[in-house]
Amino acid sequence: MDLEVKPADQNHLQFAWQLYSNFVQTNLFSGGASLRRPEEWNEKAEFDKFQAYWNGEDRYVILVDNSPIGWVAIDKTDKKITIENWHLVPEWRGKDVTKIILSDLVPKWKSQGLEIEAAILQNATMTSIAEAALTHVGFSMDRIEQHSKIMRVR
Template sequence: MNTSLTYRQATERDLDFLFDLRTKTMVPHYEVSGLSTDRETTMQRILYQFEKANIILLDNQPIGLLKVDRTFTNIDILQLQIDPAQQGKGLGKKILTDILEEASLAGKTVSLSVLKTNKAQHLYTSLGFRIVDEDQNSYFMETEKQ
C-alpha cells in the first residue's frame, strides 16, 4: 500500500472531528449492545485519557483516532477508529502491524478490548490477538509477549 499515514497529537480543535468519527464508528455498536449513545457519554469516551489521543492522518487529512497507553511491559490500544469511508483499505491492519512490531522489538504484549458486536475482532484475531477475558459487552484481547 503506497499511502502516507502519519499521526499528530489531538487537541481541543479536534473535538468536533472526534465526535463525528465516534458517532460514525462506535454508536451503531453501542446501540446494538444497549449502551448509552448520548452526547455527554460520547464526549466522556472521547476525553478519556485524551492526552494519549493521536489523530491519524492519511496524506495529511484526518481519517481516524489512535489512543495508546504504553507501559514498561505492555502497549494497550485504548481506541482505534477509522472513518468508515477509509475502512477496508488495510489502514487498520497497517497501524496494528506497526504497533505489534514495536511491541515485538521491546518485548511487550499488546492488549485491547473490542465490543462483541464489532466485526473488527476478526482483524485482531487474524493478527494474533486472543481473547483472554470478556464481560457482557466486550472481549479483552492480547498478544503473546514477543
C-alpha cells in the first residue's frame, strides 16, 4: 500500500465536495439541537461556499495507490498549523490512516517550531474517533470554540 498526501487541485473538487457535503448534511443539517433543519440545505449555495474554500491554500488529497481516499485542509501561518478539515471515504475510516499520516507530519511541524492545533466538530458522528486518533499522536484538549473542540500538541 502506497499512502501519500499531495497538494489538491481543481480535479479533486468534486471528490472533496462529496465527502464534505455528506459530513455537513449528516452533522449540521439533521435537525437536532443547535443544528439546522434538513430543508434549510441549499446545494448550490453550499457548493459555492465550499468551492471558494477549496480554492484557498493548503488543501491536500490523501491517496492510496494513487486513488483518492480523503482530503485535508490546513491553515498555516509562520507560527502555527491548524488542521481545519480532515475527511476520509467510509471504507478507509478506522484503518489508522490519520494516525499514520500525523505520526509523520507532527514531528516535522514540531521540529519547525510550529504550534499545532486541530478543530473537531462537537457531537458529530466521528467526534470520539477523531479525538482518539489525535490523542494517539500527541494532541490533547485545549479549549472549546463555537461548535468545535480545539485540540493542541503540547
